Amino acid sequence: MNRLTTTAIATLMALGLAPAAQAEIKIGATLSATGPASFLGDPEAKTLEMLVEEVNAAGGINGEMLELVMYDDGGDPNKARTFATRLVEDDEVAAIIGGTTTGTTMSIIPVAEDAEIPFISLAGAVDIIDPVKAWVFKTPHTDRMACQKIFEDMQKRGVTKIGMISGTDGFGASMQAQCKGVVGDYGIEIVADETYDPKDADMTPQLTNIKNTAGIQAVLNPGFGQGPSIVTRNYKQLAVGLPLYQSHGVASKGFIDLAGVEAAEGVRLPAAALLVADILPDSDPQKAVVTAYRDGFEKKTGTPVSTFGGHAYDAFMILKGALEKAGGEPAAIRDAIEGTTGYVGTGGIVNMTAEDHLGLDLTAFKMLEIKNGDWTIVE
């Protein structure tokens, strides 16, 4: 027993001491690499590891090596807050990337604000940067922007009355609320509003209600996970025959596979350029960035790239740009991040200001249509 304890302690110490080699700029991350949000957090963690390796292999930032201190909060906001405290107080990092989910992000914010450490979140909700908080930034598009992009497209098609069927999970419910908030700006009216539990196996009753509502011209389904695939399949089975819009939450090949090529035909959804790297026109400014990131990620990890890893890519590159300009002082880094302009990333072109700590506009989304089981860009 005694020898076992000694060995265990020795191993722990060896592991703890090993990475302490000559790092000069420390950046911290707390991500949900395991747990229910791991499909978001895992590619984010892999992306950060890959990028830090690349930067250090190329000689670091202005000659200073980067050290990444990364913790796995498992999607638990309480743990995320503890790890954020640890990053700030114990590891003394210069900046934090992370907060995979809105919940973890919101519990990290007070820590970053109190300690005056710049924090770039990878979560979706608009509340993170609205109202603007001095030390908090984020890279993913907001669900409000997705709603606006969808309604813009509906408007072009002359749609004025729609039905909505939303998931009751955090993503679906938040987007449902955001869409209702902006729908009036586009002269569109929601005449049927249904919800489903993300674990439901059949959405036929809700869709039948929508189908039977008079005057409906299109249907929108905010949600992610398997729910939207089931909605898409039921929608086809019921032969609703109206345009169906999905959210950016299902922008992955997995969605088409689950829903089936036939049922997914004609479905439209907004998505980041990363998803359609191959079919972007060469004139598109994002083409080079997204292709390079995708190829690098897929070569390194052997798994297909996702927009979530892209959010981590953007966060890291914005931070890297700020570190190059400002050095390792948190206040200077904060100012440099806020001064980011014309950064071309996987999520769009970022122009931050003191009033806008996201810096993306609607051009960051491409409107896609699924044809023959593949994406096409609608213009």
Added chain:
Amino acid sequence: MKLTPKTATLLVLAALVAITPFFFPSGYYYRVGALIFVNGLAVTGIVILTGYAGQVSLGHAGFAGIGGYACALAPVHLGLHPALAVVLGAVMSAALAWLVGRPILRLKGYYLGVASLGMGILISMVLNNERWLTRGPDGIDVPDLGLRGVLKDWGLNLSNGEFWYFFSGIVMILGAWAALNLHQSPTGRALRALHGSEIAARTVGVDVSRLKLQAFVISAVYASVSGSLLALQNKFITPDVAGFMHSIEMVTMAVLGGAGSVLGAIFGAGILTLLPQVLTVFAEYEQMVLGLVMMLVMIFLREGLLPSILRKLRGTGE
């Protein structure tokens, strides 16, 4: 004066809270300490329910959820001071525990486990789904307790981490004091009697169902206050606090450290709060290590870690 076990326990706890900060290399350790105390408080409630009265609850996180959300909602909607919101949460938790426990605890066996499991899941669902009130799974902001500002005006300037460390520590010691007093009171003796044998206890005139109900209500208040402290400390709360895993965590902490002893249970809370922090290097194997520790304790140290260790030290072979 002879040192009673009660005074000894309280002295050990007070010494731990007061002395360990001298060894903290950075402010982060105050945060970990505060979390241990918050969990320790909840687990003290479990000691009363499981260790004294022999009942198992699998839904105590639900009460923590009520306490936490009371601090988020009552100041905004009812204009209550956050400190009064803690009291309101505790009263609501006690009322709910009474309502759920009253019919259930008339029965023998594991009905409370099943009923509390359902209750916990229901509370968690309400917190997740009633978005108009709780803002749903993304969580909600909690106002500042304001006590730190008051202390500052009195010339006691503590950092946020230090404040929550000492405040949670003091509340936990108060909780332990109350639990230990209960242990020695006639009620405590009656509880332990019914733990030993319900029939024997009933035969000598103990009102078994009323006592079990009391234990359940008291432990619900402990869980509720711990949820409130967590919410106030984090200034943010999500429905995870009421989740099933949190309920299991509470029971695990108590059983690991020793559900029959307040100090043991707090020790268990300390270990299970610290382990994930120590094991970040093995983050992917964390669950496995926790499971292994739990199994070993169950097989070799059935009373829980602390009581077994103490017995070994004393060398009594009973």
